[in-house]
Protein backbone atom coordinates (compact mmCIF):
# COMPACT_ATOMS: atom_id res chain seq x y z
CA UNK A 193 0.00 0.00 0.00
CA UNK A 194 1.26 3.52 -0.59
CA UNK A 195 0.23 7.12 -1.01
CA UNK A 196 1.36 9.40 -3.75
CA UNK A 197 2.22 12.26 -1.48
CA UNK A 198 5.28 12.47 0.68
CA UNK A 199 4.79 14.15 4.04
CA UNK A 200 7.16 16.25 6.10
CA UNK A 201 7.07 17.64 9.65
CA UNK A 202 9.18 18.58 12.59
CA UNK A 203 9.20 15.52 14.85
CA UNK A 204 10.72 17.18 17.90
CA UNK A 205 9.14 19.89 20.04
CA UNK A 206 9.04 23.35 18.47
CA UNK A 207 11.39 25.93 19.96
CA UNK A 208 15.11 26.38 20.43
CA UNK A 209 16.99 23.19 21.31
CA UNK A 210 20.30 21.47 20.64
CA UNK A 211 18.91 19.63 17.66
CA UNK A 212 15.58 19.25 15.90
CA UNK A 213 14.48 16.23 13.88
CA UNK A 214 12.58 16.69 10.64
CA UNK A 215 10.89 13.62 9.27
CA UNK A 216 9.97 12.76 5.69
CA UNK A 217 7.82 9.77 4.74
CA UNK A 218 6.60 8.61 1.35
CA UNK A 219 7.72 7.49 -2.06
CA UNK A 220 9.66 10.63 -2.82
CA UNK A 221 11.51 11.01 0.49
CA UNK A 222 14.90 9.98 -0.93
CA UNK A 223 14.42 12.06 -4.08
CA UNK A 224 13.59 15.13 -1.98
CA UNK A 225 16.54 14.79 0.39
CA UNK A 226 18.85 14.33 -2.61
CA UNK A 227 17.80 17.81 -3.82
CA UNK A 228 19.22 19.28 -0.61
CA UNK A 229 22.09 16.92 0.17
CA UNK A 230 24.77 17.03 -2.51
CA UNK A 231 27.86 15.25 -1.21
CA UNK A 232 26.60 11.79 -2.21
CA UNK A 233 23.64 10.14 -3.88
CA UNK A 234 21.51 8.98 -0.96
CA UNK A 235 19.40 6.87 -3.32
CA UNK A 236 22.37 4.54 -3.61
CA UNK A 237 23.01 4.24 0.12
CA UNK A 238 21.79 1.20 2.04
CA UNK A 239 18.85 1.40 4.41
CA UNK A 240 19.44 2.10 8.10
CA UNK A 241 22.55 4.22 7.54
CA UNK A 242 23.36 7.75 8.61
CA UNK A 243 25.17 10.46 6.65
CA UNK A 244 26.63 13.81 7.63
CA UNK A 245 26.70 16.69 5.21
CA UNK A 246 25.57 20.19 4.26
CA UNK A 247 22.01 20.85 3.24
CA UNK A 248 21.82 23.41 0.41
CA UNK A 249 18.97 25.14 -1.26
CA UNK A 250 20.44 26.53 -4.49
CA UNK A 251 23.59 28.40 -3.53
CA UNK A 252 22.52 28.89 0.06
CA UNK A 253 23.77 26.54 2.77
CA UNK A 254 20.91 25.88 5.19
CA UNK A 255 22.63 23.72 7.79
CA UNK A 256 25.07 20.92 8.43
CA UNK A 257 22.94 17.94 9.37
CA UNK A 258 22.82 14.21 10.01
CA UNK A 259 20.52 12.30 7.70
CA UNK A 260 19.17 8.83 8.61
CA UNK A 261 17.73 6.59 5.93
CA UNK A 262 15.04 3.94 6.40
CA UNK A 263 13.83 2.21 3.30
CA UNK A 264 10.26 0.87 3.44
CA UNK A 265 8.85 -1.43 4.56
CA UNK A 266 11.49 -1.54 7.33
CA UNK A 267 10.58 1.86 8.72
CA UNK A 268 8.18 3.36 11.26
CA UNK A 269 5.53 4.13 8.64
CA UNK A 270 6.38 1.22 6.36
CA UNK A 271 7.29 3.75 3.63
CA UNK A 272 10.64 5.29 2.72
CA UNK A 273 11.51 7.48 5.68
CA UNK A 274 14.27 10.08 6.00
CA UNK A 275 15.06 11.75 9.31
CA UNK A 276 17.07 14.94 9.22
CA UNK A 277 18.73 15.85 12.51
CA UNK A 278 19.31 19.55 12.05
CA UNK A 279 20.47 22.22 14.44
CA UNK A 280 17.76 23.28 16.84
CA UNK A 281 16.90 26.71 15.50
CA UNK A 282 13.23 27.06 14.55
CA UNK A 283 14.34 29.37 11.73
CA UNK A 284 16.75 26.81 10.24
CA UNK A 285 14.19 24.03 10.64
CA UNK A 286 11.52 26.06 8.88
CA UNK A 287 13.88 26.68 5.96
CA UNK A 288 14.55 22.95 5.62
CA UNK A 289 10.85 22.12 5.80
CA UNK A 290 10.05 24.81 3.23
CA UNK A 291 12.72 23.38 0.92
CA UNK A 292 11.26 19.88 1.28
CA UNK A 293 7.84 21.27 0.41
CA UNK A 294 9.31 23.09 -2.58
CA UNK A 295 10.68 19.78 -3.87
CA UNK A 296 7.38 17.99 -3.57
CA UNK A 297 6.54 17.14 0.03
CA UNK A 298 3.50 18.41 1.87
CA UNK A 299 3.14 19.25 5.54
CA UNK A 300 1.95 16.24 7.56
CA UNK A 301 -1.31 16.33 9.47
CA UNK A 302 -1.31 15.51 13.21
CA UNK A 303 -0.56 11.83 13.73
CA UNK A 304 -0.20 11.19 10.02
CA UNK A 305 3.06 9.26 10.32
CA UNK A 306 1.48 6.89 12.84
CA UNK A 307 -1.70 6.73 10.75
CA UNK A 308 0.38 5.53 7.82
CA UNK A 309 2.11 3.02 10.06
CA UNK A 310 -1.34 1.70 10.97
CA UNK A 311 -2.64 1.66 7.40
CA UNK A 312 0.52 -0.15 6.29
CA UNK A 313 0.01 -2.80 8.94
CA UNK A 314 3.04 -1.87 11.06
CA UNK A 315 0.85 -1.40 14.13
CA UNK A 316 -2.76 -2.18 14.92
CA UNK A 317 -5.02 0.61 16.12
CA UNK A 318 -4.68 -0.14 19.81
CA UNK A 319 -0.90 -0.10 19.46
CA UNK A 320 -1.00 3.16 17.49
CA UNK A 321 -3.10 4.80 20.19
CA UNK A 322 -0.62 3.60 22.81
CA UNK A 323 2.09 5.56 20.99
CA UNK A 324 0.23 8.76 21.88
CA UNK A 325 -0.25 7.54 25.44
CA UNK A 326 3.44 6.81 25.78
CA UNK A 327 4.32 10.29 24.54
CA UNK A 328 2.05 11.88 27.12
CA UNK A 329 2.95 9.49 29.95
CA UNK A 330 4.22 11.26 33.04
CA UNK A 331 4.54 8.48 35.61
CA UNK A 332 6.18 5.07 35.59
CA UNK A 333 2.74 3.42 35.81
CA UNK A 334 1.37 5.21 32.73
CA UNK A 335 4.63 4.53 30.90
CA UNK A 336 4.41 0.81 31.72
CA UNK A 337 0.78 0.51 30.67
CA UNK A 338 1.38 2.36 27.37
CA UNK A 339 4.47 0.30 26.57
CA UNK A 340 2.62 -2.93 27.29
CA UNK A 341 -0.12 -1.98 24.82
CA UNK A 342 2.26 -0.54 22.26
CA UNK A 343 4.25 -3.76 22.22
CA UNK A 344 1.08 -5.68 21.50
CA UNK A 345 0.14 -7.03 24.95
CA UNK A 346 -3.43 -5.82 24.77
CA UNK A 347 -3.83 -6.84 21.13
CA UNK A 348 -2.60 -10.34 22.01
CA UNK A 349 -5.24 -10.59 24.70
CA UNK A 350 -7.93 -9.57 22.21
CA UNK A 351 -6.60 -12.05 19.69
CA UNK A 352 -7.00 -14.82 22.24
CA UNK A 353 -10.59 -13.73 22.87
CA UNK A 354 -11.30 -13.66 19.16
CA UNK A 355 -9.81 -17.10 18.58
CA UNK A 356 -11.98 -18.56 21.30
CA UNK A 357 -15.01 -16.91 19.81
CA UNK A 358 -14.17 -18.28 16.38
CA UNK A 359 -13.85 -21.75 17.83
CA UNK A 360 -17.29 -21.30 19.29
CA UNK A 361 -18.78 -20.09 16.06
CA UNK A 362 -17.19 -22.99 14.12
CA UNK A 363 -19.02 -25.44 16.37
CA UNK A 364 -22.30 -23.62 15.85
CA UNK A 365 -21.84 -23.51 12.08
CA UNK A 366 -21.13 -27.20 12.07
CA UNK A 367 -24.47 -27.79 13.72
CA UNK A 368 -26.18 -25.58 11.17
CA UNK A 369 -24.78 -27.74 8.36
CA UNK A 370 -26.34 -30.81 9.87
CA UNK A 371 -29.51 -29.16 11.12
CA UNK A 372 -31.73 -31.60 9.19
CA UNK A 373 -30.30 -34.56 10.98
CA UNK A 374 -30.96 -33.29 14.46
CA UNK A 375 -27.50 -33.94 15.79
CA UNK A 376 -25.73 -31.81 18.33
CA UNK A 377 -22.05 -31.57 17.48
CA UNK A 378 -21.50 -28.65 19.69
CA UNK A 379 -21.65 -29.96 23.18
CA UNK A 380 -23.86 -27.38 24.89
CA UNK A 381 -22.01 -27.67 28.13
CA UNK A 382 -18.72 -26.99 26.42
CA UNK A 383 -20.20 -23.97 24.63
CA UNK A 384 -21.60 -22.57 27.84
CA UNK A 385 -18.21 -22.98 29.44
CA UNK A 386 -16.48 -21.20 26.58
CA UNK A 387 -18.86 -18.23 26.73
CA UNK A 388 -18.46 -18.03 30.50
CA UNK A 389 -14.70 -17.92 30.10
CA UNK A 390 -14.97 -15.25 27.43
CA UNK A 391 -17.27 -13.14 29.59
CA UNK A 392 -14.86 -13.49 32.46
CA UNK A 393 -11.88 -12.27 30.43
CA UNK A 394 -13.88 -9.42 28.93
CA UNK A 395 -15.16 -8.31 32.30
CA UNK A 396 -11.64 -8.45 33.68
CA UNK A 397 -10.53 -6.06 30.96
CA UNK A 398 -13.55 -3.82 31.55
CA UNK A 399 -12.83 -3.72 35.26
CA UNK A 400 -9.21 -2.85 34.65
CA UNK A 401 -10.38 0.44 33.14
CA UNK A 402 -10.90 1.91 36.58
CA UNK A 403 -7.24 1.31 37.29
CA UNK A 404 -6.40 2.37 33.73
CA UNK A 405 -8.10 5.67 34.35
CA UNK A 406 -6.14 6.12 37.56
CA UNK A 407 -2.90 5.37 35.75
CA UNK A 408 -3.69 7.77 32.94
CA UNK A 409 -5.38 10.61 34.77
CA UNK A 410 -4.31 10.26 38.38
CA UNK A 411 -6.45 10.13 41.51
CA UNK A 412 -8.06 13.16 43.11
CA UNK A 413 -7.76 13.19 46.87
CA UNK A 414 -9.71 15.70 48.96
CA UNK A 415 -8.31 16.42 52.41
CA UNK A 416 -11.38 17.15 54.52
CA UNK A 417 -11.83 17.96 58.17
CA UNK A 418 -12.66 20.53 60.81
CA UNK A 419 -10.76 23.82 60.99
CA UNK A 420 -7.31 23.38 62.56
CA UNK A 421 -7.23 19.60 62.11
CA UNK A 422 -3.93 20.03 60.27
CA UNK A 423 -5.09 19.62 56.65
CA UNK A 424 -2.75 22.23 55.22
CA UNK A 425 0.10 20.87 57.33
CA UNK A 426 -0.55 17.42 55.85
CA UNK A 427 -0.58 18.83 52.31
CA UNK A 428 2.76 20.50 52.96
CA UNK A 429 4.23 17.35 54.51
CA UNK A 430 3.14 15.10 51.63
CA UNK A 431 4.46 17.63 49.11
CA UNK A 432 7.59 18.20 51.10
CA UNK A 433 7.29 21.96 50.68
CA UNK A 434 5.56 24.88 52.35
CA UNK A 435 2.79 25.25 49.82
CA UNK A 436 -0.22 26.14 51.97
CA UNK A 437 -0.45 28.63 54.83
CA UNK A 438 -0.59 26.93 58.20
CA UNK A 439 -1.64 28.68 61.39
CA UNK A 440 -3.23 28.00 64.72
CA UNK A 441 -6.15 30.23 63.71
CA UNK A 442 -9.16 28.12 62.79
CA UNK A 443 -10.36 28.96 59.29
CA UNK A 444 -6.95 29.69 57.77
CA UNK A 445 -7.58 28.00 54.43
CA UNK A 446 -10.39 29.74 52.55
CA UNK A 447 -10.16 28.43 49.00
CA UNK A 448 -9.13 24.99 47.81
CA UNK A 449 -5.50 24.37 46.88
CA UNK A 450 -4.51 21.60 44.46
CA UNK A 451 -1.09 20.05 44.05
CA UNK A 452 0.15 16.91 42.34
CA UNK A 453 2.36 14.27 43.93
CA UNK A 454 3.69 11.03 42.54
CA UNK A 455 3.58 8.08 44.94
CA UNK A 456 5.04 4.85 43.57
CA UNK A 457 4.35 5.86 40.00
CA UNK A 458 0.77 6.98 40.51
CA UNK A 459 -0.29 10.61 40.37
CA UNK A 460 -2.35 11.94 43.22
CA UNK A 461 -4.02 15.32 42.93
CA UNK A 462 -4.14 16.48 46.54
CA UNK A 463 -6.81 19.03 47.36
CA UNK A 464 -6.50 21.00 50.57
CA UNK A 465 -9.88 22.39 51.55
CA UNK A 466 -11.33 24.91 53.94
CA UNK A 467 -12.16 23.43 57.35
CA UNK A 468 -15.78 22.46 57.86
CA UNK A 469 -17.66 23.52 61.00
CA UNK A 470 -21.30 23.64 62.01
CA UNK A 471 -21.78 27.37 62.34
CA UNK A 472 -20.06 30.24 60.63
CA UNK A 473 -21.27 33.75 60.03
CA UNK A 474 -18.28 34.61 57.85
CA UNK A 475 -19.41 34.81 54.20
CA UNK A 476 -16.03 33.88 52.76
CA UNK A 477 -15.67 30.95 55.11
CA UNK A 478 -19.16 29.76 54.18
CA UNK A 479 -18.26 29.88 50.49
CA UNK A 480 -15.03 28.01 51.28
CA UNK A 481 -17.01 25.30 53.05
CA UNK A 482 -19.35 24.99 50.10
CA UNK A 483 -16.32 24.33 47.90
CA UNK A 484 -15.00 21.79 50.39
CA UNK A 485 -18.24 19.82 50.13
CA UNK A 486 -18.11 19.96 46.34
CA UNK A 487 -14.55 18.64 46.30
CA UNK A 488 -15.51 15.96 48.77
CA UNK A 489 -18.30 14.68 46.54
CA UNK A 490 -16.27 14.64 43.35
CA UNK A 491 -12.96 13.32 44.69
CA UNK A 492 -11.86 9.74 43.99
CA UNK A 493 -10.69 9.45 47.57
CA UNK A 494 -11.32 11.41 50.76
CA UNK A 495 -8.77 11.78 53.52
CA UNK A 496 -10.83 12.65 56.56
CA UNK A 497 -8.37 14.29 58.90
CA UNK A 498 -9.06 15.01 62.58
CA UNK A 499 -7.20 16.18 65.66
CA UNK A 500 -7.05 13.32 68.18
CA UNK A 501 -7.29 15.80 71.03
CA UNK A 502 -10.47 17.31 69.64
CA UNK A 503 -12.65 14.68 68.01
CA UNK A 504 -13.83 11.62 69.96
CA UNK A 505 -14.45 8.28 68.23
CA UNK A 506 -18.23 8.74 68.35
CA UNK A 507 -17.98 11.88 66.26
CA UNK A 508 -15.61 10.26 63.76
CA UNK A 509 -18.02 7.34 63.40
CA UNK A 510 -20.79 9.76 62.50
CA UNK A 511 -18.63 11.14 59.65
CA UNK A 512 -17.92 7.59 58.51
CA UNK A 513 -21.58 6.69 58.27
CA UNK A 514 -22.12 9.84 56.19
CA UNK A 515 -19.35 8.79 53.79
CA UNK A 516 -20.82 5.30 53.55
CA UNK A 517 -24.29 6.66 52.90
CA UNK A 518 -22.95 8.72 50.01
CA UNK A 519 -20.84 5.78 48.83
CA UNK A 520 -17.63 7.78 49.06
CA UNK A 521 -14.20 6.17 49.24
CA UNK A 522 -12.44 7.36 52.37
CA UNK A 523 -9.48 6.96 54.64
CA UNK A 524 -9.65 8.21 58.21
CA UNK A 525 -6.52 10.03 59.32
CA UNK A 526 -5.98 10.63 63.02
CA UNK A 527 -3.58 13.56 63.34
CA UNK A 528 -1.43 15.16 66.04
CA UNK A 529 -0.51 11.90 67.78
CA UNK A 530 2.77 13.59 68.78
CA UNK A 531 0.84 15.58 71.38
CA UNK A 532 -0.55 12.48 73.11
CA UNK A 533 0.38 8.97 74.13
CA UNK A 534 0.19 6.99 70.89
CA UNK A 535 -0.83 3.67 72.42
CA UNK A 536 -3.70 5.31 74.30
CA UNK A 537 -4.84 7.13 71.22
CA UNK A 538 -4.90 3.90 69.20
CA UNK A 539 -6.99 2.27 71.92
CA UNK A 540 -9.47 5.15 71.93
CA UNK A 541 -10.22 4.68 68.22
CA UNK A 542 -9.90 0.88 68.21
CA UNK A 543 -13.27 0.12 66.63
CA UNK A 544 -12.65 2.19 63.50
CA UNK A 545 -11.59 0.63 60.17
CA UNK A 546 -9.60 2.37 57.51
CA UNK A 547 -7.77 4.52 60.01
CA UNK A 548 -4.17 5.73 59.98
CA UNK A 549 -2.47 7.49 62.91
CA UNK A 550 -0.03 10.22 61.99
CA UNK A 551 1.61 13.43 62.99
CA UNK A 552 1.54 15.72 59.97
CA UNK A 553 3.73 18.25 61.72
CA UNK A 554 6.38 15.80 62.95
CA UNK A 555 6.11 13.73 59.73
CA UNK A 556 5.37 10.62 61.76
CA UNK A 557 3.86 7.55 59.97
CA UNK A 558 3.15 9.55 56.83
CA UNK A 559 4.78 6.73 54.82
CA UNK A 560 2.04 4.45 56.19
CA UNK A 561 -0.52 6.91 54.89
CA UNK A 562 1.16 6.84 51.46
CA UNK A 563 0.99 3.04 51.40
CA UNK A 564 -2.66 3.05 52.40
CA UNK A 565 -3.49 5.56 49.68
CA UNK A 566 -1.85 3.29 47.10
CA UNK A 567 -3.69 0.27 48.56
CA UNK A 568 -7.02 2.08 48.29
CA UNK A 569 -6.40 2.76 44.62
CA UNK A 570 -5.04 -0.63 43.65
CA UNK A 571 -7.21 -2.61 46.10
CA UNK A 572 -7.36 -6.12 44.71
CA UNK A 573 -6.63 -4.87 41.23
CA UNK A 574 -4.25 -6.45 38.81
CA UNK A 575 -0.84 -4.86 38.45
CA UNK A 576 0.32 -2.83 35.49
CA UNK A 577 2.40 -5.72 34.11
CA UNK A 578 -0.85 -7.35 33.08
CA UNK A 579 -3.20 -5.83 30.55
CA UNK A 580 -4.90 -2.68 31.73
CA UNK A 581 -7.42 -0.82 29.58
CA UNK A 582 -6.54 2.87 29.67
CA UNK A 583 -8.41 4.03 26.60
CA UNK A 584 -12.07 5.10 26.79
CA UNK A 585 -12.71 4.00 23.21
CA UNK A 586 -11.49 0.49 23.99
CA UNK A 587 -13.53 0.45 27.16
CA UNK A 588 -16.77 1.27 25.33
CA UNK A 589 -16.08 -1.33 22.64
CA UNK A 590 -15.43 -3.94 25.35
CA UNK A 591 -18.76 -3.07 26.99
CA UNK A 592 -20.42 -3.86 23.65
CA UNK A 593 -18.50 -7.14 23.48
CA UNK A 594 -19.75 -7.98 26.94
CA UNK A 595 -23.36 -7.16 25.98
CA UNK A 596 -23.15 -9.38 22.90
CA UNK A 597 -21.70 -12.19 25.00
CA UNK A 598 -24.65 -11.88 27.36
CA UNK A 599 -27.02 -12.04 24.40
CA UNK A 600 -25.30 -15.23 23.24
CA UNK A 601 -25.57 -16.72 26.69
CA UNK A 602 -29.26 -15.85 26.94
CA UNK A 603 -29.87 -17.11 23.43
CA UNK A 604 -28.39 -20.44 24.37
CA UNK A 605 -30.46 -20.64 27.53
CA UNK A 606 -33.57 -19.95 25.46
CA UNK A 607 -32.43 -22.43 22.82
CA UNK A 608 -32.66 -19.95 19.95
CA UNK A 609 -31.75 -21.30 16.48
CA UNK A 610 -28.08 -21.49 15.54
CA UNK A 611 -28.31 -18.90 12.76
CA UNK A 612 -29.50 -16.29 15.25
CA UNK A 613 -26.67 -17.20 17.60
CA UNK A 614 -24.27 -16.76 14.71
CA UNK A 615 -25.55 -13.18 14.29
CA UNK A 616 -24.76 -12.32 17.89
CA UNK A 617 -21.32 -13.82 17.49
CA UNK A 618 -20.66 -11.68 14.45
CA UNK A 619 -21.66 -8.58 16.40
CA UNK A 620 -19.26 -9.56 19.12
CA UNK A 621 -16.42 -10.06 16.64
CA UNK A 622 -17.22 -6.69 15.10
CA UNK A 623 -16.64 -4.83 18.36
CA UNK A 624 -13.47 -6.73 19.10
CA UNK A 625 -12.24 -5.75 15.64
CA UNK A 626 -13.04 -2.10 16.26
CA UNK A 627 -10.47 -1.97 19.04
CA UNK A 628 -7.57 -3.23 16.98
CA UNK A 629 -8.78 -1.47 13.84
CA UNK A 630 -9.67 -4.51 11.76
CA UNK A 631 -13.06 -2.88 11.56
CA UNK A 632 -12.68 0.86 11.07
CA UNK A 633 -13.93 3.79 9.08
CA UNK A 634 -12.31 6.97 7.93
CA UNK A 635 -14.09 9.30 10.36
CA UNK A 636 -13.05 7.21 13.31
CA UNK A 637 -9.43 7.09 12.16
CA UNK A 638 -9.35 10.83 11.47
CA UNK A 639 -10.71 11.49 14.91
CA UNK A 640 -8.21 9.21 16.64
CA UNK A 641 -5.15 10.51 14.82
CA UNK A 642 -6.16 14.18 15.00
CA UNK A 643 -5.43 13.97 18.73
CA UNK A 644 -1.77 13.17 18.05
CA UNK A 645 0.87 15.85 17.73
CA UNK A 646 2.17 16.92 14.35
CA UNK A 647 5.26 14.97 13.41
CA UNK A 648 4.26 11.76 15.19
Ligand SMILES: Nc1nc2c(ncn2[C@@H]2O[C@H](COP(=O)(O)OP(=O)(O)OP(=O)(O)O)[C@@H](O)[C@H]2O)c(=O)[nH]1
Pocket residue numbers: 417418419420421422423424425426437438439440441442443444445446465466467468527528529530531550551552553554
Ligand atom coordinates in the same frame (compact mmCIF):
# COMPACT_ATOMS: atom_id res chain seq x y z
N1 LIG B 1 1.18 19.05 67.48
C1 LIG B 1 0.78 19.05 66.23
N2 LIG B 1 0.27 20.15 65.68
C2 LIG B 1 -0.11 20.13 64.40
C3 LIG B 1 0.00 18.94 63.60
N3 LIG B 1 -0.49 19.21 62.39
C4 LIG B 1 -0.89 20.49 62.38
N4 LIG B 1 -0.65 21.07 63.59
C5 LIG B 1 -0.90 22.46 64.01
O1 LIG B 1 -2.29 22.69 63.95
C6 LIG B 1 -2.56 24.03 63.56
C7 LIG B 1 -3.50 24.06 62.37
O2 LIG B 1 -2.84 23.50 61.24
P1 LIG B 1 -3.36 23.76 59.76
O3 LIG B 1 -2.55 22.85 58.90
O4 LIG B 1 -3.36 25.19 59.43
O5 LIG B 1 -4.82 23.22 59.90
P2 LIG B 1 -5.99 23.21 58.80
O6 LIG B 1 -6.75 21.95 59.01
O7 LIG B 1 -5.44 23.44 57.46
O8 LIG B 1 -6.89 24.39 59.29
P3 LIG B 1 -7.89 25.35 58.44
O9 LIG B 1 -7.21 25.74 57.19
O10 LIG B 1 -8.12 26.47 59.34
O11 LIG B 1 -9.12 24.53 58.20
C8 LIG B 1 -1.21 24.66 63.26
O12 LIG B 1 -0.80 25.39 64.36
C9 LIG B 1 -0.31 23.46 63.05
O13 LIG B 1 1.04 23.70 63.34
C10 LIG B 1 0.54 17.78 64.23
O14 LIG B 1 0.69 16.71 63.63
N5 LIG B 1 0.91 17.89 65.53
Ligand SMILES: [Mg+2]
Pocket residue numbers: 423424425436437438444445464465466467
Ligand atom coordinates in the same frame (compact mmCIF):
# COMPACT_ATOMS: atom_id res chain seq x y z
MG1 LIG C 1 -5.74 24.87 56.10
